[in-house]
Amino acid sequence: MTAKLEPNVMTKVSSWLTGDYDIDTKQSIQQLIDEGNDTELTDAFYKDLEFGTGGLRGLIGIGSNRMNRYTVGTATQGLANYLNKAFPNEEKKVAIAYDSRIKSDEFARIIADIFSANGISVYLFEALRPTPELSFAIRLLGCKSGVVVTASHNPKEYNGYKAYWDDGSQVVAPHDSNIIDEVNAIKSIDEVKFDGDNSRITKIGAEVDEKYINHILSLSISKGALERQKNLKIVYTPLHGTGVTLVPALLSKMGFEAVTVIEEQAEPKGNGQFPTVVYPNPEESEAMSKAVAKAREIDADLVLGTDPDADRVGIAVKNHHGEIQLLNGNQTASVLIYYLLNAWKDAGKLTGTQFVCKTIVTTDLIDKMAAAYDVNCYNTLTGFKYIAQVIREKEGVEQFIGGGEESYGYLIGDAVRDKDAIASCAMIAELSAYAKDKGLSLFDMLMEIYKQFGFYYEGLISLTKKGKSGADEIQQMMADFRANPPKTLAGSPVVRMDDYKALTTTDFTSGTTSQIPSGEMGIETSNVLQFFTEDGTKFTCRPSGTEPKIKFYVGVRAPLEKNEDFDDVYAALKDKVKAIGEELGLK
Ligand SMILES: O=P([O-])(O)O[C@H]1O[C@H](COP(=O)(O)O)[C@@H](O)[C@H](O)[C@H]1O
Numbered sequence: 001m002t003a004k005l006e007p008n009v010m011t012k013v014s015s016w017l018t019g020d021y022d023i024d025t026k027q028s029i030q031q032l033i034d035e036g037n038d039t040e041l042t043d044a045f046y047k048d049l050e051f052g053t054g055g056l057r058g059l060i061g062i063g064s065n066r067m068n069r070y071t072v073g074t075a076t077q078g079l080a081n082y083l084n085k086a087f088p089n090e091e092k093k094v095a096i097a098y099d100s101r102i103k104s105d106e107f108a109r110i111i112a113d114i115f116s117a118n119g120i121s122v123y124l125f126e127a128l129r130p131t132p133e134l135s136f137a138i139r140l141l142g143c144k145s146g147v148v149v150t151a152s153h154n155p156k157e158y159n160g161y162k163a164y165w166d167d168g169s170q171v172v173a174p175h176d177s178n179i180i181d182e183v184n185a186i187k188s189i190d191e192v193k194f195d196g197d198n199s200r201i202t203k204i205g206a207e208v209d210e211k212y213i214n215h216i217l218s219l220s221i222s223k224g225a226l227e228r229q230k231n232l233k234i235v236y237t238p239l240h241g242t243g244v245t246l247v248p249a250l251l252s253k254m255g256f257e258a259v260t261v262i263e264e265q266a267e268p269k270g271n272g273q274f275p276t277v278v279y280p281n282p283e284e285s286e287a288m289s290k291a292v293a294k295a296r297e298i299d300a301d302l303v304l305g306t307d308p309d310a311d312r313v314g315i316a317v318k319n320h321h322g323e324i325q326l327l328n329g330n331q332t333a334s335v336l337i338y339y340l341l342n343a344w345k346d347a348g349k350l351t352g353t354q355f356v357c358k359t360i361v362t363t364d365l366i367d368k369m370a371a372a373y374d375v376n377c378y379n380t381l382t383g384f385k386y387i388a389q390v391i392r393e394k395e396g397v398e399q400f401i402g403g404g405e406e407s408y409g410y411l412i413g414d415a416v417r418d419k420d421a422i423a424s425c426a427m428i429a430e431l432s433a434y435a436k437d438k439g440l441s442l443f444d445m446l447m448e449i450y451k452q453f454g455f456y457y458e459g460l461i462s463l464t465k466k467g468k469s470g471a472d473e474i475q476q477m478m479a480d481f482r483a484n485p486p487k488t489l490a491g492s493p494v495v496r497m498d499d500y501k502a503l504t505t506t507d508f509t510s511g512t513t514s515q516i517p518s519g520e521m522g523i524e525t526s527n528v529l530q531f532f533t534e535d536g537t538k539f540t541c542r543p544s545g546t547e548p549k550i551k552f553y554v555g556v557r558a559p560l561e562k563n564e565d566f567d568d569v570y571a572a573l574k575d576k577v578k579a580i581g582e583e584l585g586l587k
């Protein structure tokens with residue numbers, strides 16, 4: 001073996017070479033050794049895949065830090081062991097779904113077999129299904145846990161493992177670390193029950209689809225407008241993912257008659273290659289470009305695009321110049337929540353004990369709107385699982401209206417406990433119909449919000465830094481920001497810093513530091529720094545928990561007096577975001 005490898009990498013590599021791993025895996029490892037490919041060996045073995053913002057996520061390949069049958073199997077055995085401890089002497093059921101990625105169906109089958117071999121009953125979706133439907137299915141079928149095999153919107157080389165608890169939420173404390181402890185307690189791959197009895201596996205599909213679709217239809221508010229605006233022109237792209245299984249049928253059930261599906265992106269398999277896009281991520285304008293072009297061609301009102309596991313949705317709408325324009329996740333969340341707040345108000349359902357929920361990196365416009373409606377707004381760490389945690393903690397005390405986050409994830413009502421792009425597509429289409437019925441557009445609604453509450457604009461700067469060296473670099477950048485906080489941003493003094501690693505908030509004007517309360521409401525220790533300036537800018541930096549990236553979120557704001565000022569204010573805010581990125585050297 002090559003001498004330059006770190007001892008922990010050497011140990012892992014030799015245990016894979018000698019343990020009960022298949023011959024192809026061993027040959028691939030041996031080849032890397034023969035080639036002296038220390039970088040790849042290190043990246044593949046220097047750590048175990050970790051539960052991040054959205055479960056396990058990693059490159060598909062050999063090694064403890066990669067997605068393969070062994071890491072998937074070990075995670076599942078650990079989860080099964082934990083379920084057997086957490087719910088002793090109880091019949092246990094789990095639900096499993098998977099997306100259109102390379103190996104997703106194969107991993108789903110392996111996971112199902114392992115649960116079954118551990119005495120746990122499995123409901124396995126018979127084919128591709130959206131992530132939010134899995135969350136719904138867990139609650140519907142009384143499952144203790146569930147798994148979706150997906151790497152969401154990551155590039156095609158990735159796969160992942162989203163793990164759920166009995167309320168339909170992705171696992172949070174204490175279950176996340178308890179599961180990891182069980183996974184770490186597995187000392188040999190022989191402990192994973194790969195070849196067990198698969199008699200406890202039941203296939204599910206159409207019957208769950210029907211109940212899920214009926215649930216979404218029940219969320220509808222403006223039935224009259226829907227009836228009158230059947231001709232709203234919608235373009236939909238599933239980006240080769242699972243959204244195709246439900247969104248077109250749902251829009252049709254809602255009565256929409258002018259829906260165009262981008263057929264070349266509707267073939268979900270594409271062998272997991274996502275052949276027509278660089279990244280299957282609706283956050284990327286490139287991914288949305290075919291749908292946007294189609295919308296321009298047919299003069300559509302609305303573009304919807306869902307990611308491969310259909311929990312996030314990107315939209316484009318006609319702006320005040322009649323041009324199709326992409327909205328960012330903060331803008332979509334703001335319009336959606338505004339629509340819900342008004343609907344609850346009009347129905348006389350706002351009594352002071354309702355709430356909305358968002359993450360700390362999501363626009364503060366939502367806090368401002370909620371306050372105006374006497375609705376509580378809770379802020380959690382990044383990760384929709386934390387929004388779900390707040391819903392659970394508030395159950396029976398306050399009513400959840402809806403939630404959203406900047407990364408294109410939204411939820412309406414609490415029957416699903418993860419971001420739900422299927423229900424969001426329905427609600428966004430509905431509110432577009434509602435606006436059109438009043439002679440307006442969704443974009444007009446957004447401008448109205450800005451006029452009423454202020455123009456909030458947020459830009460995201462992501463820097464990709466791959467492998468162990470990239471991860472080290474990201475940690476160093478965070479340490480530098482912590483040690484030397486910026487004094488000003490775009491000329492305005494930084495007056496406060498929140499450090500979620502230390503759970504402290506520091507007021508630079510008074511020089512005082514106090515604790516941020518943790519332990520509940522979606523707040524725990526996390527490597528996140530936030531800076532606030534005198535003129536209302538919010539700057540956040542954190543390492544991504546799903547991709548090899550460091551993320552910088554820049555939020556700026558200004559008043560908007562009248563619609564005619566929109567373009568100028570928008571341009572000024574965009575320039576300000578750019579200037580902040582440049583002055584901090586973020587490239
Ligand atoms: O990737 P998804 O759609 O499953 O979504 C997951 O990851 C996103 C990106 O997280 P990070 O910034 O840590 O990469 C989070 O915003 C989201 O809450 C989480 O559910």
Ligand SMILES: [Mg+2]
Pocket residue numbers: 151152153307308309310311312
């Ligand atoms: Mg996703």
